[in-house]
Amino acid sequence: MPWTPPSRPSRRSLLVGAAGAAGAALLTGCTDGRPADADPVISLERRMREAAVGASARLLERYDATAAAHPDLAARLAPLRAAVAAHTAALSPAAPGTPSPSASPSGGTGAAAPAASGEPVPAQPAEALTALADAERSLSEARTIDLAGAPGELARLLASVAACGAVHVHLLTSTPGAKP
DSSP states (O other), X not given: OOOOOOOOOOHHHHHHHHHHHHHHHHHHHOOOSSOTTOOHHHXXXXXXXHHHHHHHHHHHHHHHHHHHHOGGGHHHHHXXXXXXXXXXXXXXXXXXXXXXXXXXXXXXXXXXOBOTTSOBOOSSHHHHHHHHHHHHHHHHHHHHHHGGGSOHHHHHHHHHHHHHHHHHHHHHHSOTTOOO
């Protein structure tokens, strides 16, 4: 059999090959800066954790402002504030070993201090406790709503923290020493 030169590729096969190569180049060039194997759930979880930490930090500031405005309530608020600080640390997306918000209430002069939201702490202790309970209730409800979109482990943590917030509401609105 005599040798025959290989046939030239058709124009159609060249176009298909070029289109395939261009498509592959476009797909590999269009990234958002993350590695190809990056998990979008991790970034969602990180954003949710950062939002939860921010909300807890604002609640801590409310506890501090209330304790500063009403020093007689500081002892009653201290364990609740410590729990909120622990929640903040547990929700933090930071690496282990990163310092968390202090679990001890800040000192104050006893004058009415503005809360984190810019709202002044009510002048009457009972009203201040009610305002703090409302903040706890709002945050607990928001965390319960966030459960629907949270990844598994974070959802369990948010559920636990929301339940603790509901207990805080009860403790803030009940009379100390009263039997249930």
